[in-house]
Amino acid sequence: MRKRVATLSLFALAACTATSQGGAPSAADPVAQHARLLTLDTHLDTPIHFDREGWRFDATHSFAADLSQVDGGRMKAGMLDGGFFVVYTEQGPLTEKGYADALAFARKRSDAIDRTVAAYPALIAPALTAADATRLNRAGKLAAFKSIENSYPLGEDVSLLGEFYRKGVRMAGPVHSGDNQFADSATGKGKWGGLSPLGKRWVAEMNRLGMVIDASHSSDATFDQLLELSRYPIILSHSSLRSANDHPRNLDQVRLRKLAAKGGAMCISTIFLSDMNMTKERAELFGAYERIATLPPAQQADLARRWQALDRREQMWNANFETVMAQILRAIEVAGIDHVCFAGDWDGGGGVVGMQDITALPKVTARLKAAGYSDADIEKFWSGNVLRILAAQKG
Template identity: 30%
Template structure:
């Protein structure tokens, strides 16, 4: 892929969209100069869960057509120059060996990266830009859910050493030290140990990811963090009222923190009708369970509902609306892209990772300048990453690695 190095700003005055130029061709030129750095792609779990050859990175050949959203040809067509690969593991089941599963997923992701010369593991913002300038895809890992550390700061440090450059504080389950957006709150945000997790992430230079966190957890993390935070795959709650999205009260604090909200393409997170459909379907499922209906019968009924009354699709304009809302409330320096490809049912107009130019063409039609598009594509997240690295260098001169245990803190479950 012939892509250039990316910076947070281009020299000279902003270049407005040219109404006489084809927007899609214009978008491809922009992304050749300032490639996409996407905040969240679940390809490693897609490989792990593959029916044909689970966990086999050789069998899931990215040089060929794949059942999911991501292969090398599609990444090149999409103008992708860097990717946070999610090393997600489920957090819904207690006592399931989270650390073992996490190490397996990190190993799988690193084997995937090592298999292809087009992918290069990167550890810093400078390394990301160097890989982009070489025409390849810089690859960083993102741990999706603090359950993976099993209440151990030593495990957190180990994941960093293995390539993780962000950790989502929670997934869908409230932890011993942090409340999740879609579960019962136990701590009114972060517990005292949760605050220590954030401080240790700052000291490491690991970005604090607040997607999936409750608003109180978001707020506490912003208060404690001495480095930029991110939302790796979330959208605006003011437009689509679901727990996974970011309230305006939090968006308004992003400028003061220096962080980035990376807007996701998940359909019920960017379209209210799709969200309402999912809520109604979930209520139907629960009602059938309460009636004691067999699992097979419930599945058949859900298939019938989806077939006869499909979920309303999200559109490119829905995604663009969320991007523009984040820009308006948080600021142009605090918005990015976090698609969640291979972890969702993709919008019909954005079916796979080749689709980014189509979205950028729509933003060009809405009047975005080349400078603004460059910040959205990768400039903002690179700036946040670089600032987190600078904070880590300072903090490592001030304090040693934390040896705190959760039992040392009142208000954190043992």
């Protein structure tokens, strides 16, 4: 049986439920339901906070106070047992200097993940394999996988994937918001008609190393070619359904079925369930947020205050928890429970009304239970499908 390290707030919630019903927590208690499951998230942008002055991973922060959505305290409270911490690099020019600058940044971000995880050995530990996630969960520790969002920092040298593999990276996507040297982006102009020749070499190297290919942010043509060329199942680490919102960043249902037919999975996100309300003020705040680790504490606090004030006037997404649940249930209907997973895009623009951070995860489990899914099925959604895909990479 798994060892669960519950926070005081969880005991208080369970006790409150028991008191209200005159006994032990009922089977309908979402905390009790969720506590039985191994829960992972495939896309955590939380490393953006790791070098912030005054910010600690082992503390319990709040989005209202400092704009963070994930930390050790809330992972315990929301019973998120681990996930893939992201080495994200903004898309830049396809030049020698652009590649060199991006590689230096990616190495620094990767090192920040390692340094943060190493600082809290009683709380969290590195994970490289599916077995590691299970082992750490039984030991009461959080599992820290690593992934790459945007392979742009590799420049034109796919052998650099080996360096990041040795640094613990086990998942990577070729592209982000703009077309790059490897592939066309879902939000790019379409440079290659899918993968470039270098991108096809990237696929072969990913397969050789045994790294999971992540098709989130890829154009439709790029997705099609990744699915065709990869010898092993691929994943979409944080994507939404196009039926929920007709946006190129989202996946259509025909492609979701094709993904399932080849053993892959789509991890449902909270982003692009509506058009993004990116006003001039919001864009300015996002620009500052991207640099939040360089800001002194007073400026960090001012940024959070301005962000919250804007949220009170207007929301970034016209979506809520019910919108997220509707697309989760639809995705399962289309692809089957063996091919759907979850990633909120926390700390990277995700979160909607009623689901602002990871403490909301037990509500998802409760709704899946109410829809008739068993614990075994729900655990596939939270971790089993991801771990199956990770284990299928031969390397």
